[in-house]
Amino acid sequence: MDDDQNIVAAVRASMEKVVREFANPRSVDATLESITTAALTTIDGVDSVDVLLIDEDGAYRSAGSTSALASDMSQLQHRLGYGPCIDAAVGETLVLSHDLSDEKRWPDYSAAAAAAGARSVMSLQLYTHQGRPSCRASLNLFSNSPNAFEPDSQAAAVMLATHAALALVAHDREAQFRSALASRDAIGQAKGMLMERFTIDAVRAFEMMVKLSQDSNTKLVNVAAQIVAAGPER
Missing domain, CATH: 3.30.450.40 (GAF domain)
Incomplete structure (x- = not known):
């Protein structure tokens, strides 16, 4: 005992x-x-x-x-x-x-x-x-x-x-949460760049990104990353 x-x-x-x-x-x-x-x-x-x-x-x-x-x-x-x-x-x-x-x-x-x-x-x-x-x-x-x-x-x-x-x-959920935040930030940044470059609103900028994603068979977050990486002049 x-x-x-x-x-x-x-x-x-x-x-x-x-x-x-x-x-x-x-x-x-x-x-x-x-x-x-x-x-x-x-x-x-x-x-x-x-x-x-x-x-x-x-x-x-x-x-x-x-x-x-x-x-x-x-x-x-x-x-x-x-x-x-x-x-x-x-x-x-x-x-x-x-x-x-x-x-x-x-x-x-x-x-x-x-x-x-x-x-x-x-x-x-x-x-x-x-x-x-x-x-x-x-x-x-x-x-x-x-x-x-x-x-x-x-x-x-x-x-x-x-x-x-x-x-x-718990670690896996935290990693997914951080990944989701990073994706959201990248999409938001890319959307802002498109709005400024083409003088369009947020809805139209997002629609453009979705169209690019569908046409290229590329994840939306990757399209956003490419836009951000290309810079505001591209």
Whole structure:
């Protein structure tokens, strides 16, 4: 009972620290590093942690890695095209292997991972963005020992994964918001340049930009950027 209470207290303390840091503006990498550090220091059996990010273009990136082993495992799965971290990122809520040296689901990966020193792995899906389903991520915990992740460890990992998912979604929304603001500013600037050059009102200037966008099969924001880049004399 005392051990369980100690685990709960440690996880709660880590959660409070992560939430305090998350409340302040910071990069997504810094937030994920807080998550992986919390996993390493509070969850029994964990020796290495990282977050695997798969972006819209299918590029893989290891973020917040606490060791070379964790990032190496992400790179290995990228080369092979499969593995527990990918399985979690693309669909499985939780993927667990108690002993990679005897694991049949990912034969080449498991053999290489065990040879590198990773004997147990637990991967948890962080999020699949509803608006951009190709953006995926997983929180990945590795142990140098077999049978390292007991139910208590799994429960603590789920709590941390929830916070990591919230951080990723919030960062993604902020990035989209900033992109939308930048697009609006570019369109507004281009519209003003057209109004001045052709002595037309805002509605007519916008209609001209839309027509250019349709005729050239170019996004409106890119048309606006081209107008701004060309300058007022073009």
